[in-house]
Amino acid sequence: MTDIARLAHGVLFPGVGRTRLPRWAAPRIAAGLGGFVVYGRDIVSATQVRELTAAMRAENPRLHLATDEEGGDVTRLENAGGISVPGNYALGALDDEETTWRAARQIGLSLRQAGIDWDLAPAVDVAVNPFSPNGIRTFGADRAQVSRHAAAWVRGLQSTGVSACAKHFPGHGLSGTDAHLGTPQVDLSREDLIEHYLDPFRAAIDAEVDSIMVSHVRLSQIDELPASISRPVMTGLLRDELRFDGVIITDALEMRGVRDYAQIGDAAVLALAAGADALCLGSWSFGEDVDTVVAAISGAVDDGRLSVERLEEANDRLARMGSREGDVDEPDAAYGEQLAREVISVGGDAAVTTENILIVRLDPVASPAAGRAEGDVERFLLEAGRNVETIRLSADTYAGEQMLSGALSEFAEEYGDDGTLVLLLRSPHRFDWQEPVIAAIRAKRPDAIVLDMGVQHDDYSDFRAWVRSYGSSRACARAAAEVLLGR
Template identity: 35%
Template sequence: MTTEHDPAGADELARLANGVLWPGFLGAELPDWLAAELRDGLAGVVYFAQNLSPHLERLSAAIHEANPRALIGVDEEGGSVTRLETLAGSTAPGAAQLGALDDLAATRATGAELARRVREAGADVLIGPVADVNTDPRNPVIGVRAFGAQTALVSRHAAAEVEGIQGTGVAACVKHFPGHGDTALDSHHDLPRITGDPVEFDRVHIEPFRAAIAAGARSVMTAHLVVPAWGEEPATLNPRVLGMLRAEGFDGVIVTDALDMAAIRESVGIGGGAVRALAAGADLLCVGNPTNPGDAAAPDQDQRDFHAARDAIVQALADGTLSVQRVAEAAARVARLADELAAERTGSSAAEPVDLGGIVARSLTVQGDLGSPAAGLVVLDARRRATLAVDSAASYVVEALAEGEWSRRIDTERATADEVAAAIAGARSAAAGGGSRIVVLVDRIDTDPSQRGFVAAVGEAAPDAVVVNVGLPGTGSGLAVIDVRASSSLGAQAARALLVGRAD
């Protein structure tokens, strides 16, 4: 075996390491450093919001020119999670909406349309669907991203969306194995632990992944969580957990969730995580979004994160800590997927047009009496703060509901009683005389006492107010509720249509 002191050997090891890395990067144009790595065999890139521009297709073409085998991935789930429509909000149904509707044809058609958009952007891998069974309603990171809380429901819709996605020359990447639905912690910030009966966990949470694999899923993304019954390592770094995927007959690409997430970065580090994930059986390492550190991000954070992973892999290969054969096997799986997608794209047909707005409208449910149609809407936005995974507080939801009328954001966890009273008084004043209706926009009414308390306070002052809930359904608000199940522009438009102009 070559050593780190042999320049030729070091170059070969760097190229081998590149073949299993999937970083994010800064900017809407291809940076010189990234172009050089792509020419040296980098497996591809993952797009995030900062990479988007009207010229995204041109960026994708430049990436594929630098490396024709490069895989470009996009988190494009629909509903609350979109990258391609970051500024205006998703115009596709989300998983919870599709699960509530329980129409497999609609789910299949949605998957095909999402894949069409990904392909139109020049990308290759749609990082979805979410196959997590959201059994813990407190879950801060999954919630409406899941099809539901029942294994059978999630299984059939995960399989249907995989079928829809992969009929258009795009690969699905089912997430987050072995299941991120039974946790109250966000792995972007901490390392969740899931205790309990492993047999029951297998039956409830792994079954949807089996269904997605049976439907032909080309890749599966891991979760950064610990199931103590299967060892103390996070699933991403746990050979026993990743071995369970292979035991199911899955021979596709095992992709890690982002290694820059706190569950990995703050425990073993990006470099340590990269080496251990490969040793555990992962094939493609998502390095993540370099803007995640926020104000603490360095101007070259993308290069720093990439080199933290790549250099650690090269060192481990050089000193024998990591098997060259294992990494070569992983790189071969990634290259095989790229070659298969390239061949399929030349012969695949475009998705059939589908009425996505109609799907979302059919998924909405109403609790209580909405009353007569309103002339307009004023909005009290009481949603929680955004997370790294979901921009639940996105302004486009308010804009779609209010359409230029009065609105105010209020943090129900921190607001004083005087601030709450002032916000409600402002809404009542804005609605008075014009025939407008007060809307309280929430996303955690099922589990957040502060949101429920705020809704109750609004109800006392304005009994004809309506709750628009973009989170999981809750009960006992005292007001009429429209359950939208997604923080999306399309969902907000559908809710407005129920309140303004018609109330059927």
């Protein structure tokens, strides 16, 4: 193997794809692979994930093992023995920097137990566009507030020795496009970007964040290319203007936001030439993609499009990352539940006195970035001995209108006054099909309780009760169930 091939392997971070070390991994690790991103489907239990990460480190103890553990709705470890804490949206609502520091610290301690040393979090986008798919993952719509909490989150996580990663530079906040599905557009001048839009990243840098993830947002006044393959963005803004000298990692190169411009090999070369140090290949990128990208990088060095010095610089930054010592305390499993109880907001009479509960779920279109959190309030109500029935509606539910009408009518006939309707919502303002459904329930059943587990936008105070949990993590679902149970 050539030195160039080893350097090329060193900047690559594919997925795993299995709950154990796959056959393709060991030879690529031996070739110098930088590490892995561990995704939700790679994790089934606390014991299993520790065995997986230990097997990786047995091949090379210097690997960087990363995951997306933001807390709240985007979690990889919550259902596998990890702690559950409310996410950024809830932390922004509480608006206490010490609380944010402690929440991020609990995440870091949980990751250390799992053998993970690099957390691709926090998201420090500013939710100025209420239709952003990332709204629930943000600290809010106020840039100064987001900046304060970004710094606190970074410091809290990194106090455990786990490296943080502020994302998604330069920020998704103005766009309503999911970068998994298309290229978000932000039309701001360089002056506007520097004077205010990039403030959360500036705050994270001041907090000594180890890494920053560059997104596929296209800054239309800066470059024709997405940020993840743009030298004016990565080197011009992030390196030269903000003076960031840590690791720059791309968002996943499998996403449509960049693949509409370049396939994975070409995108990898463009990203490195633009200033990236680490390439997140994506959750469905394994050995074959590693080989494709290594060949593309080696070819680019051979023909002069990419310098050896650029590859060496990237490898050196990755080697330096995560060198700090961290605490080894046990995570406090009760802390997240305490925060969920503190942040929950209740208007009206939300205590369910009936034995029977019908939950109508209006399911959002899930982002591929999201974890498994979906607000499993049913679990806690069932554990309390209530009879719980659920119907789920989505945009493509067959005969959805009839399903809803029939379910409401049949439930009322079956249980009468001993039945309560709960309407569970998650950012319904983002989905046009949900508006008439909510209007129909409002007209027919104003005695329903609305459980709002997403971004708050519309007013539901005309229903019997309106419960706002600021997220759908396990901790938030438990707090919501406690409210419904009158505890």
